[in-house]
Amino acid sequence: SYVLTxxxxxxxxxxxxxxxxxxxxxxxxxxxxxxxQKPGQAPVLVVYDDSDRPSGIPERFSGSNSGxxxxxxxxxxxxxxxxxxxxxxxxxxxxxxxxxxxTKVTVL
Amino acid sequence: QVQLQESGPGLVKPSQTLSxxxxxxxxxxxxxxxxxxxxxxxxxxxxxxxxxxxxxxxxNYNPSLKSRVTISVDTSKNQFSLKLSSVTAAxxxxxxxxxxxxxxxxxxxxxxxxxxxSS
Numbered sequence: 001s002y003v004l005t006x007x008x009x010x011x012x013x014x015x016x017x018x019x020x021x022x023x024x025x026x027x028x029x030x031x032x033x034x035x036x037q038k039p040g041q042a043p044v045l046v047v048y049d050d051s052d053r054p055s056g057i058p059e060r061f062s063g064s065n066s067g068x069x070x071x072x073x074x075x076x077x078x079x080x081x082x083x084x085x086x087x088x089x090x091x092x093x094x095x096x097x098x099x100x101x102x103t104k105v106t107v108l
Numbered sequence: 109q110v111q112l113q114e115s116g117p118g119l120v121k122p123s124q125t126l127s128x129x130x131x132x133x134x135x136x137x138x139x140x141x142x143x144x145x146x147x148x149x150x151x152x153x154x155x156x157x158x159x160x161x162x163x164x165x166x167x168n169y170n171p172s173l174k175s176r177v178t179i180s181v182d183t184s185k186n187q188f189s190l191k192l193s194s195v196t197a198a199x200x201x202x203x204x205x206x207x208x209x210x211x212x213x214x215x216x217x218x219x220x221x222x223x224x225x226s227s
Contacts, residue, residue: 049210088214099154
């Protein structure tokens, strides 16, 4: 089955840029979606279709996708961005959704 | 705006069937081209998609759970439901219902409900 690999953790200082990668075989051919999940809360969609933002999501959140890697970029990181982040795609070969392994973002 | 709310027993005995319902409010479950999914998350672990249903009744399931999962929809009640049979402790998790839109993103989630499998 299709596997999405994320780094377990990313640490970033406030005001700096955090980049979270999501690796998958030819992921560039798929639409990638990203979620932010804070402790005890449901996930929140922050980027969809590789690089679009739902209404209400700050422009600081952006996404890209090419080749075997998709990336979520958080610019001008704030303390409130500290959370777990998950990527997600639809695996058409087996007709099911796949989530990445998740990345914990720590704001130093 | 559309909201989702999970409901069901918080404790299920091993080998029994877990049953949960997701109630859709603020809109019709039948409107738009939406799929409705169940997703779960064991404590301290990642997200796992369980399955989805379209209002026509068409379903898709995670291959790893397919033999034990049934998802159904009741449009008259604006609800969809999950049944997971022969549960074990490994099925202990927070269970979320969610709406899929567009190319497959989940834009609306329920708050989640904790289900523990224990005797």
